[in-house]
Amino acid sequence: MTAKSRGNLPPLSLHVPEPKFRPGDVVDYSHIQIPPAGAQARPDEQCTASDTHPLCLDLVRVLGEDHRAVGPWDPKLDAETLRRMLRTMALTRAFDDRMYRGQRQGKTSFYMKCTGEEATSVAPAMALAADDMVFPSYRQQGILISRGYPLVEMINQIYSNRADKLKGRQLPIMYSARDYGFFTISGNLATQYPQAVGWAMASAIKGDTRIAATWIGEGSTAEGDFHSAMTFAAVYNAPVIFNVVNNQWAISSFSGFAGAERATFAARAIGYGIAGIRVDGNDPLAVYAATEWAANRARSNAGPTLIEHFTYRAEGHSTSDDPAQYRSAQEREEWPLGDPINRLKQHLIALGEWSEEQQAAMDRELVDQVKSATKEAEKNGILGHGLHHPFHTMFEDVFEELPWNLKEQSEQAIRERRIKWPEWKDA
Amino acid sequence: MTYEESPVSLSEAPTRRLNMIEAINDALDIMMERDPNVVVMGEDVGYFGGVFRATAGLQKKHGKTRVFDTPISECGIIGVAVGMGAYGLRPVPEIQFADYIYPGLDQLVSEAARLRYRSAGEFIAPMTVRSPFGGGIFGGQTHSQSPEAMFTHVAGLKTVVPSNPHDAKGLLIAAIEDNDPVIFFEPKRIYNGPFNGYYDKPVEPWSRHADSVVPEGYYSIPLGKARIVRPGNAFTVLAYGTMVHVAAAVCAEKGVDAEIIDLRTLVPLDIETVEKSVEKTGKCLIVHEATRTSGFGAELSALVQERCFYHLEAPIERVTGFDTPYPHSLEWAYFPGPVRIGEAIDRLTKA
Ligand SMILES: Cc1ncc(C[n+]2csc(CCOP(=O)(O)OP(=O)(O)O)c2C)c(N)n1
Numbered sequence: 001m002t003a004k005s006r007g008n009l010p011p012l013s014l015h016v017p018e019p020k021f022r023p024g025d026v027v028d029y030s031h032i033q034i035p036p037a038g039a040q041a042r043p044d045e046q047c048t049a050s051d052t053h054p055l056c057l058d059l060v061r062v063l064g065e066d067h068r069a070v071g072p073w074d075p076k077l078d079a080e081t082l083r084r085m086l087r088t089m090a091l092t093r094a095f096d097d098r099m100y101r102g103q104r105q106g107k108t109s110f111y112m113k114c115t116g117e118e119a120t121s122v123a124p125a126m127a128l129a130a131d132d133m134v135f136p137s138y139r140q141q142g143i144l145i146s147r148g149y150p151l152v153e154m155i156n157q158i159y160s161n162r163a164d165k166l167k168g169r170q171l172p173i174m175y176s177a178r179d180y181g182f183f184t185i186s187g188n189l190a191t192q193y194p195q196a197v198g199w200a201m202a203s204a205i206k207g208d209t210r211i212a213a214t215w216i217g218e219g220s221t222a223e224g225d226f227h228s229a230m231t232f233a234a235v236y237n238a239p240v241i242f243n244v245v246n247n248q249w250a251i252s253s254f255s256g257f258a259g260a261e262r263a264t265f266a267a268r269a270i271g272y273g274i275a276g277i278r279v280d281g282n283d284p285l286a287v288y289a290a291t292e293w294a295a296n297r298a299r300s301n302a303g304p305t306l307i308e309h310f311t312y313r314a315e316g317h318s319t320s321d322d323p324a325q326y327r328s329a330q331e332r333e334e335w336p337l338g339d340p341i342n343r344l345k346q347h348l349i350a351l352g353e354w355s356e357e358q359q360a361a362m363d364r365e366l367v368d369q370v371k372s373a374t375k376e377a378e379k380n381g382i383l384g385h386g387l388h389h390p391f392h393t394m395f396e397d398v399f400e401e402l403p404w405n406l407k408e409q410s411e412q413a414i415r416e417r418r419i420k421w422p423e424w425k426d427a
Numbered sequence: 428m429t430y431e432e433s434p435v436s437l438s439e440a441p442t443r444r445l446n447m448i449e450a451i452n453d454a455l456d457i458m459m460e461r462d463p464n465v466v467v468m469g470e471d472v473g474y475f476g477g478v479f480r481a482t483a484g485l486q487k488k489h490g491k492t493r494v495f496d497t498p499i500s501e502c503g504i505i506g507v508a509v510g511m512g513a514y515g516l517r518p519v520p521e522i523q524f525a526d527y528i529y530p531g532l533d534q535l536v537s538e539a540a541r542l543r544y545r546s547a548g549e550f551i552a553p554m555t556v557r558s559p560f561g562g563g564i565f566g567g568q569t570h571s572q573s574p575e576a577m578f579t580h581v582a583g584l585k586t587v588v589p590s591n592p593h594d595a596k597g598l599l600i601a602a603i604e605d606n607d608p609v610i611f612f613e614p615k616r617i618y619n620g621p622f623n624g625y626y627d628k629p630v631e632p633w634s635r636h637a638d639s640v641v642p643e644g645y646y647s648i649p650l651g652k653a654r655i656v657r658p659g660n661a662f663t664v665l666a667y668g669t670m671v672h673v674a675a676a677v678c679a680e681k682g683v684d685a686e687i688i689d690l691r692t693l694v695p696l697d698i699e700t701v702e703k704s705v706e707k708t709g710k711c712l713i714v715h716e717a718t719r720t721s722g723f724g725a726e727l728s729a730l731v732q733e734r735c736f737y738h739l740e741a742p743i744e745r746v747t748g749f750d751t752p753y754p755h756s757l758e759w760a761y762f763p764g765p766v767r768i769g770e771a772i773d774r775l776t777k778a
Contacts, residue, residue, distance in 0.1 A: 013492075014492045016473075016491040016492060016495045016496075017496075018491070022474070109565035109566075109567075109755070110565070110567075160755050160756035161756075164756075167754075168754060168755055168756030168757055169567075169568065169752070169754045169755055169756075169757075170567055170568065170755055171566065171567030171568070171569065171570070171755055172567075172755075174567065174569075186569065187526070187567065187568070187569025187570065188526065188527060188529070188530075188569055189499060189527075190499075190530075219498075219499045220499050222498030222499045222500040222503065223499060223500050223501075223502075223530060224500065224502050224503075224530060225530070250470075250499055251470070251471045251475070251478065252471045252474060252475030252496075253470065253471055253475075253496045253499075257496050257497065257498050257499075258498055258499065259498070320478070321478075325475060326474055326475045383565070383756060387756075387757065387760065388756060389756060389757060391757065391760055393757075394749065394751055394754050394757050394760060394761065395749070395751055398750065398751050398752070405719070405720060405750055406749070406750055406751070409719070409749045409750060409751075412749075412767065413749065413760055413761075415766075415770075416760065416764075416766040416767060417760065419766045420760075420764070420766055
């Protein structure tokens, strides 16, 4: 088919977004607007949604270049809380490093790190109440760690071993921890968004005081589920916090393929008439403050909030990904918002509440903590070394009760097991 | 636009040995070269070449407006493809994993599949939705499903499942040329090599497999034509995708003289080849990886029963995955492997 030309009208052209830097390119981040810390107004939590809309285009920051906390968004946390935050973020990183290595050593099939994004899960988890329900995506292991979920349980899940509470069914890192207010993770992107709204609506219907919070990557905001969730939350004024973790990359696709060239992700809130905040995702204090603001707002029936965490995915998408194929290695090094762990550490040092020596000692301690949890979990087996779950478990939970076809198939599976793996005695 | 016959007969064409990913890439490349209306789109397919690298190099060669990354929005990807088809393009969207086709389901089922019907032929949606499917790679329940039956249930869609590099190339070319929407499910377990059903027993790689001999340049394999992988008399095996290899390996191991049929396309189905074979052998074994209940095997079984009843000498055997989601750590227990197939063969042989 050839294009029709009409007089001297110019031919139309298609715009296909292109990231600024590809492998080998020199990185120049001067196009990223970074306002000074403390310069953003903090409207009242009860304000109308439109009062927050300037914040959708701004960047809420608390930690300044001098590592001091400034401005109206300073959550004024005490040193003890700050140290706990630092420790939880560092533990999350230590955990990621160990699990990544575990995958490389063949102990499991898959892993996903959140390096550089620790603040976007740890700080919100600390600002929420322990019984608020979270609907995470797959890069919020920091929430479980913040809520004190046992590392051994996390590793059991990752190893799909016999102590895995999910019975070896889920892909590694797709945890579920109802007792910790942590909704079961789906591999299908964005599905948690409307579900979080539904939970929040239910909480409101029941006159409960608990709110819901949910996380999504910027790439996944393109899914229809994201937009349905926003519409429902706006219509019913649901007590929910929408977190968009804008880590710049969705596998190999930069944020431009989710529309970042035209508007910020926080600005999605404007069209729906809900509150929105764009926050420096590598500033744990700013992230904490934004969540606290949104939680207070939701809890007082003032409505939902969308928080965009502007951050950077420092590692590959997953263990199946090699980012060197599609982006400049320099991006990570030059990321202008720094490393959230380092920034918090410097802040505590500036306050005289911490030191490099304490940090080094803590890091050693955390490595040991993760190592011993790993050892503990390994006692329950690793993926591929043994069939850790009785075969009948495969047929459980499909329905509440086992129908005839699954009974038959369960017997078939057990029969096959005796033939295929005679060395395993239990059914 | 109509397409001419293959310019060279296959026996004359020089050949290459390709794995399945390379064959798919080759087919896309050839079709993009032959027809400027062919566009390739999907999550990560552009610069990076797709998470399985099936589109590697295509953007560099054919440009950014013909091979491009899309937002992560399956309803967007398929809905946009419907509009492109209506304009006159031939989009080849990729859905990164078949498990993620569901957000795009409405566009596929209610729109693409019925565009021709509801507009009395004024508009068509000549798209080929490519998607890796099936298990065996420790992908857990969201990277392992075989949802083909769901699509065969939809009037107006064609469903294709290649089982080797040679067919993958020819079938993909035919699918792209087809004026109807086609779902092209690529069995990811055999992207890089065939599979015998034993996760711990190696098989010869594609580089030494006869079905990896792929003619250079353009050729197509018509949709709706099954392939007799191996003629035989004891019973008929109906399979597609990865399970063709597994079933063939088990039959060989058991030394049974089975006639193995690779269906290649589920819709349109080559009922003639199926009928002829079952009439000859009098017995039928159906093998697929998808969940059993209402799986495509149920349709095959009903058809064979309706059309070959008086030739049947034994009950039709169905070997399938279980009626559960795909379990991560027990995936080799879920997989319809040699034991499950072997038992069915024993029953058929004894009958
Ligand atoms: C519905 C659906 N489509 C596609 C995928 C495949 N997929 C998994 S992760 C991913 C990228 C997500 O990027 P983003 O939302 O930015 O989150 P990030 O990984 O950067 O944290 C894609 C395309 C999927 N899991 N689900």
